[in-house]
Amino acid sequence: MSATGTTAGSGAATSARSITYRESIREALIEEMEDDPRVILLGEDVGRYGGAYAVSKGLLEQFGDRRVIDTPMAEAMIVGTALGAAVVGARPVAEIMYMDFITLVMDQLVNQAAKLHVMFGGQLSAPMVVRVQQGTGRGAGPQHSQSLEAWFAHVPGLKTVAPSTPADAKGLLKAAIRDDDPVLFIEHKQLYSRKGDAVGRDHVVPIGSADLKRPGRDVTVVTWSNMVHTALAAAERLAIDGTEVEVVDLRTLAPLDMETVLTSCRRTGRVLVLHEACRTGGLGAEVAAQVGEELYGQLRAPVRRLAAPDIALPANSALERALIPDEDAVVAAVESLLRS
Amino acid sequence: MSTVDLQRSEDGPSQSGTTVPSDSAGLLRLFGQMLRIRRAEERVLELLLENRLSSTMCHVSIGQEAVAVGVCDALGPDDYVSSTHRGHGHYLARGGPLVGLIAELMGREAGACRGRGGSMHLVDAAHGHLGSNAIVGGHIPIATGAALWAAVSGQPSVSVVFFGDGASTEGIFHECVNFAAVQSLPVVFVLENNQFAMSLPWSRSTIEPSIAVKASAYGIAGVDVDGQDVMAVRAAAGVAVERARRGDGPTLLGAATYRFLGHSRADPSAYRDKIEEERWKQRDPVVLARRALAVAGAADEAELEALETAIARELDAAVAEAEASPPATVDEAIAGMYATPIGGMR
DSSP, X not given: OOTTOXXXXXXXXXXXXXXEHHHHHHHHHHHHHHHOTTEEEEETTSSSSOOTTSTTTTHHHHHOTTTEEEOOSOHHHHHHHHHHHHHTTOEEXXXXXXXXXXXXXXXXXIIIIHXXXXXXXXXXXXXXXXXXEEOOSSOOOTTTOOOOHHHHHTSXXXXXXXXOSHHHHHHHHHHHHHOSSOEEEEEETTTTTOEEEOXXXXXXXXXXXXXXXXXXXXXXXXXXXTHHHHHHHHHHHHHHTTOOEEEEEOOEEESXXXXXXXXXXXXXXXXXXXXXXXXXXXXXXXXXXXXXXXXXXXXXXXXXXXXXXXXOOOXXXXXXXXXXXXXXXXXXXXXXXXXX | OOSSOTTHHHHOSOOOTTOOOOXXXXXXXXXXXXXXXXXXXXXXXXXXXXXXXXXXXXXXXXXXXXXXXXXXXXXXXXXXXXXXXXXXXXXXXXXXXHHHHHHHHTTBTTSTXXXXXXXXXXXXXXXXXXXXXXXXXXXXXXXXXXXXXXXXXXXXXXXXXXXXXXXXXXXXXXXXXXXXXXXXXXXXXXXXXXXXXXXEEHHHHOSOOOHHXXXXXXXXXXXXXXXXXXXXXXXXXXXXXXXXXXXXXXXXXEEXXXXXXXXXXXXXXTTSOHHHXXXXXXXOHHHHHHHHHXXXXXXXHHHHHHHHHHHHHHHHHHHHHHHHSOBOOHHHHHHTSOSSOXXXXX
């Protein structure tokens, strides 16, 4: 399977091995740790517990406690020491259990890791990965459900990825570990048990490449992470009545692959940007602005955004479901674009 | 000519390992380094007043030289140093090239960071200087992480982090000292206590002034040392570095010192007691070392005069070389954003 030809799990060929998102990330970690002794893991409960979402299960047993390091609860220290280790030769993968906890790490990510290479005139670099998961799905409340990716796309010096499938997750994690810059690797708690095509040891997805998850001529939906699956489900439904939706999965949020986005938007002339994060200042605003700047006059309708309202997410699954765009909302947004 | 080899620090840090230079030649060497840092910072302040620097942001360490020099002298070539916004002295003591400092402050390509980092972000990878940092305490995990990798990969490197009394009240300090203790990492935490977190006196930052007592709470070695006595700092650092290198874990080394000037050029230090200031200035580390040299009969006036002249010449040459270097450019700075640039990055 080529890097740009991955498809969503449901359409997998019957001959392909099936694997969960969680297992696919674990495969990437194991393979990179086997191939490169500089790769180490550190974070809260990554070792004996196997990771809060069981991603690193078994890695302590396989690689030992020198390379799989259970740390005290000290998020800034975890990312900061990963940075220090990276500067002197390691390729650390740090885990922050919830995106919400990354607020505790802002100095280390924003002022330190992102600045290090350019600030020191290229003398130092920070080949490190910070794995984190975000999003709704568990009624986990306002401090365990946020989607904060836009903050990091706003910080030059960081690369940020948010894969939607097991294959992309594995390929992007490998690329992230091998990259010489700090990479924020954003997982989604609803994706861990989702299955898709398994990919081999040499599957690497280049950072900075968006992916066409479904071709279509009528409307482009630009999205990422778990919302890719909402968009694909909506597209299936719309196809019944003959509306062909093209789904562009950004995969990398910084740097944006606007070439792929613009090529699709130019073809369809109608654009919906869809994300789980709240609307104001979300990454969708940046995508919409760039599409507007580049394609003014070529679009058949104004670019539209569909996102969560600007609200602190309640710890209540029913309210959570009502606040996050679902298949129905995407269908309605696409239909309204077609009418305009 | 002086017996002090001024080029030594250009060639690399001391290879003397953990032997305390109790001999007068050792004292002369440390004195020479302190004097060089003092004169370099005085020159930097002159350049600032003459509007020859690329930024007005400049924090000098005049009065604190013994800490930088005493600690760095205890290190070997494969050890690491991480430093603060007041880091000119750490950079020079670790062996950073003088022209790299001056050119950096002038915003030139020959600067340590090619004119992009400025006074608060010096670096010298060749000598294991992992950068000085403008977020108080933000660099402590960088040194801790370097020590972590040394421990994991089995390298004998020791990591030293300089930070101020202000950083010791930041949460990241606690997080890192605790982790280093738990993992028994080869790191020396050097709390360079210049008595003021910008304007807040140490007595208002903490009710436990002893660093050694603080260390005991983490279950690690701790020591309080006179930061104006370069030989005392050298001895304490030697013990701490040796402990780390043997695998016996981190040390919290508190060095009591004083910032002779304001926090920055904009600060007249109105919050400081003038009598206290005067008392500290009586304990100028450069003057104390010079007096000790005289007592030991280690250097006569002619030798010390020659040393001053050699430093002045070295500074003249560094300023000239820096000014001859091309200014940093926007294009180069943008091109230098990423170690692995990706097409389409904007």
